Amino acid sequence: MNVNANANFAQDNPMSQFLRMERMPHIWCPGCGIGTVVTAFAEAVKKSGLDLDKIAIVSGIGCTGRTAGYVKLDSFHSTHGRAIPLATGLKLANPEMKVVVFSGDGDLTSIGGNHFIHAARRNMDITVVCVNNFTYGMTGGQMTPTTPHTANASTTPYGNYEYPFSLPFLADACGATYIARWTSLHARQISGSIKEALNHKGFSFVEVIAPCTTLYQRRNRLGDGLDALEYYQNDAEIAHGLDTRQVDIDYQGKIKVGKFVEKQKPTYLDNVNQHYAQVIGDEYELYGKTTPEKEAEAKAKAESAAKGAV
Amino acid sequence: MVRKVKADPKGVLEGPHFMDGDHALAEGALAAGCRFFAGYPITPSTETAERFAERCPEVGGLFIQMEDEIASVTALIGGAWGGQKVMTVTSGPGMSLMLENIGLACMTETPMVIANVQRGGPSTGLPTLTAQQDMMQARWGSHGDYRVIALAPDSPQECFDLAIEAFNLAETYRVPVLIMTDETVGHMHEKVVIPPASEIEVVERNWYTGPKDQYKPFKFGAENYMPGPMVKIGDGYRFHITGLVHDERGYPQASVEAGKINITHLIEKIDSNRDKIVRFEADQLDGAEVVVVSYGITSRIAIKAVMDARKEGIKTGNFRMITCWPFPEKQIREIASKVKAIVVPEINYGQMVLEVERMAAGKCKVISVNSTGGAVHDPNEILAAIKEGRS
């Protein structure tokens, strides 16, 4: 992890109103894929028409985990792996908020894996964006649960002999109701998917395959950030709606991308309210006031704002 | 600024009840205005979670059973910044899992209440039997230098009373407050009188009211290091908090100087206000030859030994710590300068006695009446120590 003194990302960024400019330069290395995802996120937020005051972002620990500190929203930089439970607390305490988790592959699926699967199971109404660079960037390029079989990492110096997770499949199996994957080459599509995810009711998951140039790329002699983009250009295949059992990623193999899952299912809080209303009856006061009327009102407001924002 | 208001009657189950300490903790929390509980089942604390789950839909609260204790305590941080008063409850193994994020709560100055209904350890230990073995963990368990507040109730009634007190302290000092109870008190059924809401004072969150663009989530070095006001998500402040060493804006600052300011604040906001925080009960300290210092369930055994010693003509004082952390340093130091011995019974191998020894600093004998956990003391063991102390 280097300090990027040029900080071009900050100055040139058209989304500067989303960033804490006073915190620039950021810590990300030249060619790192994280910045692309942050920019796409900012774009998505803008296009969604959502009120910026009503979006909170939570990160865990890692290079990607620094995102919360740079984005000018209510923002929480939590502990390693714990972004999802913190986000769950925020959402449940204040259900009118859109809560976004923005973290790395190791953070979300290794140390935080238990929270990931349970938030998906509950269809907790949060959006999870995972920058999957196949490695622990922040700590120097160790193996993660997504490191492809045979890839080299600092803790698998002879190549990785473990089986990796396929994150869309994992999310799907656990009950996520919106699942998309892109690479950092697909800036426009990432932002499209994040926008959809933000407006989706339920657990939405957007995975972005992105290069860690300093560690993963270098250690595997895969060249720089441009070489990574070339790989994505050649080997990413758009396959909307593909069965998530078929989206594994082999080392430098094909990367299936697209929107794999989008379905409607009552969220955790919907279930809380519907269930209590049913068993307790009229005396029960809806928690968090998420009545269908209020929801429809908020949605209409967001839609009309979105029209103005294009 | 500490603003006290009357409790919201919705959460107050006014009247006399016959209930155990675990249920009383839940009722105290509800009376204090807690409406968000995230927890994970563990003996002997589960009844608190169950009570909360039952009462939630009646009072407009939310209960969530999380996937583990790490998630539970972390969800509280979210819940608190979402605007709620928040609580969880656990016992030894769960407490161990919570520690990293109790540190995050300390660092982000997030008010919350955590009850540890102690059972015998280490590891899975004696799940159904009583202990006071996590007292030092409560104080030192998370890594780094920090402070929490810890209270030790000795009865179901005090579980109720101290739950309210714990929320009030948590809001006043923006700090996690631990209620260090135990299996015996947790499962003991006694009379608990819940006063009317109009007689319960609760400390409101210190909400920020100034201009939006001037809000800072932290305030370091104020008078007595009192913490600054809070906001909640969604109100347009677009604030940031982090577990990293940070400045008053909540922005990470990786420097020795920033660490000094940040950490000094976390420590001093408790240490400088020790006199305001510390609560205890003292009886017949004047002229005492021996004083028994105890807390929690052990106090109720100790008092029997104290009475017996007095009957035998030994001038025996009794000191019950209600607040264990911060430690009542001044009070114990003063006792030590006047008595022959301090006797410290605890259901552990000697934990709080280390603090007593530190305060006594050789001025008097300090006798530990310890145990390996699982049962309360036989009062005769404490009586024997009192006699030994006098001799």
Ligand SMILES: Cc1ncc(C[n+]2csc(CCOP(=O)(O)OP(=O)(O)O)c2C)c(N)n1
């Ligand atoms: C409990 C704990 N264990 C280990 C660490 C060290 N650590 C910091 S970041 C990190 C890995 C981050 O990897 P990832 O989530 O993939 O994010 P990236 O840096 O690749 O964006 C680790 C292991 C920590 N901070 N906390």
Ligand code: SF4
């Ligand atoms: S993920 Fe890799 S390239 Fe990106 S900032 Fe971290 S170390 Fe640098």
Ligand SMILES: [Mg+2]
């Ligand atoms: Mg990573």
